[in-house]
Amino acid sequence: MEKTEIIEVKFGKLQGYIDEEISIFKGIPYVEPPVGELRLNAPILKKSWDGVLEALEYRPVSPQPPPINPLFPPPPQSESDCLNLNIWTPGCDANKRPVMFWIHGGSHIYGSGRLLNGKALSRRGDIVLVSINYRLGVLGNLYLPGAPANIGQLDQIAALKWAQNNIDYFGGDPDNVTIFGESAGATSVCTLMAMPKAKGLFHRAVSQSGAVTPNGFDLSVRKTTTEMILEELNLKLEDLEEFRRLPVEIIIKAMMKAQEKAFLTQTEMDFRPYIDGDSLPKHPTKAIQEGYAKDIELIVGTNLEEWRFWRAFEPKFEEYDSSEFIRRMKGILKSAGEDEKKTDGLIKMYKKSRKENNLSINLAETYEACMTDSIFRIPSIKVAEAQSNHQKNTFMYLFKWKTPYENGRYGAMHALEVCFVFGSFWEDYLFTFPKRTPETEALSKKMSDYWISFAKIGNPNFDNALRWPSYDKDSRKTMIFDNNIEIKEDPLNRERKMWSEMKNWSYF
Structure with missing residues (x-):
């Protein structure tokens, strides 16, 4: 292993290693260990360390339940050592490169910053890439009187502050930071755009499949969540100090x-x-x-068949009869504030639209399309609409490339686009995701280059590329990512119009 030169940041000295001309630093602590009185408390920026920190290996991640999706391997975990970040850079020099700051997904319960290798994207774009770990689940977003709200988000803000203070030592420009994330990471991106404490810490944002649903941020649901977990621990809402003294393993079991x-x-x-x-x-x-985030340039988008990702949890999914899918679609309408009696009309509209777009009209896939829209696509469109009123550099995409795994059973599912953006295919262990082929390489280069250009100048367009128009409510021009990329106006507009008329969406 070829090591980097020892560099000195504001909190001490550290040393990484070099791989294919990219300097890599793993497991850098950015705050004090969140244990004892700091459990369920706001993060405190890391104090100086003595000696040279060897940043050669990933460090543990936030304690979390075993992954419910068999596609993702469980990482080593530690409450005391989980708040760390990783950096990939072409050089620890004075070149002031754009910074891309990655926030991982996982329902705010699972995941880590170590799942994706930033080397290829850093090298291709001559950018500095940062990935982080933050507190999850029961340690990151409980409601307990006396404890701060949104601790996981506060961790992300602390990591952004660390980057502001130190990224120039790694060849990065603190005045050119793009936050980007997928799923829960994308929800975090949109949330950071609305948080006063995050103001000025980043300049651009990319939201990939965020679940920014109308009722998803209600305090009442967090109270219910907290009370259910505390019941398993024989604690009450006012028992914060007792909670802080419990072994973390017991807390995670109670959450499960x-x-x-x-x-x-x-x-x-x-x-x-x-x-x-x-x-x-x-x-x-x-x-x-x-207009709270009017200065933030934005890319936002989703995948065509997000909900197919969850087929991995239901091996007998295709065996369900129609009554099960109808029951589920009634639940979707109820959550949107609508009468369950409208279910037949909902199904008819989806089937008509899907037939017009050469998509399957069987009830199982119609249900999946409805879930994809209600949780991911429509919320993302609403975010794009909202930002486009204030920021001309707002861009929308729809990812349609389908994985061939299991005869296409998973389609253009949730998280599938991430490999293409990073140019780092997960073929070693995530067999559902694409392997490196001439076809996937070609699409990956296109997507990576759009993301890189956006990080550099706030606009994804660059020479000799298909022009990606900005998004507005008049034309709704959307980039379609597939083997052949193209621009479409208002794709799947029947569904969009229907959702916009629903009670809970009228808020926006």
């Missing part, structure tokens, strides 16, 4: 038991950030709509 009960009783549990009137004053989409 509460999740099982919630599933059986169909009780909603959620670990997304929540509106507390302080750290997050209002719903992110509402704040964006009111």
Whole structure:
């Protein structure tokens, strides 16, 4: 292993290693260990360390339940050593490169910053790439009086502050930072756009499949979630100090038991950030709509068949009869504030639109399309609409490339686009995701280059590339990513119009 020169940042000396001309630093602590009185407390920026920190290996991640999706391997975990970040850079010099700051997904319960290798994207774009770990689940977003709200988001803000103070030592420009994330990471991106404490810490944003739903940030759901977990621990809302003294393993087990009960009783549990009137004053989409993030250039988009990702959890999915899918679609309408009696009309509209777009009209896939829209596509469109009123550099995409795995069973599923953006295919262990082929390489280069250009200048367009028009409510021009990329106006517009008329969406 070829090591880098020892560099000195504001908190001490550290040394990474070099791989294919990229200097890599792994497991850099950015705050003090979140244990004892700092469990369920705001992060405190890291104090100086003695000696030389060897940043050669990934460090543990936030404690979390075993992954419910068999596609993702469980990483080593440690509460005391989980708040760390990783950096890939072409050089620790004075070149002031754009910084791309990655926030991982995982329902705010799972995941880590170590899943994706930033080397290829850093090298291709001559950019500095940062990935982070932050507190998750029961340690990141509980509601307990006396504890700060949105602790996981506060960790992300602390990591952004660390980057502001130190990224120039790694050849990065603190005045040119793009945050980007997928799924829960994209939800975090949109939330950061609405958080006062994050102001000025980043300049551009990319939201890939964020779940910024109308009711997703309600405090009432966090209270229910917290109470269910505390019940398993024989604690009450006012027992913050007792909670801080419990072994983390017991807390995670209580969270898992509460999740099982919630599933059986169909009780909603959620670990997304929540509106507390302080750290997050209002719903992110509402704040964006009111111009709170008007200076932030934005790319936002989703995948065509997001919900197919969850087929991995239901091996007998295709065996369900029509009554099960109808029951589920009634639930979708109910969550949107609509009468369940409208289910037949909902199904007819989806089937008509899907037939017009040469998509399957069987009920299982119609249900999946409805879930994709309600949780990911429509919320993302609403964010794009809101920002486009204030920021001309707002861009929308729809990712349609389909994985061939299991005869196409998973389609253009959730998280599939991430490999293409990073140019780092997960073929070693995530067999559902694409392998490196001439076809996938070609699409990956196009997507990577759009993201890189956006990080550099706030606009994804560059020489000799298909022009990606900005998004507005008149034309709704959207980039379609597939083997052949193209621009379409208002794709799947029947569904968009229907959702915009639903009660809970009228808020936006």
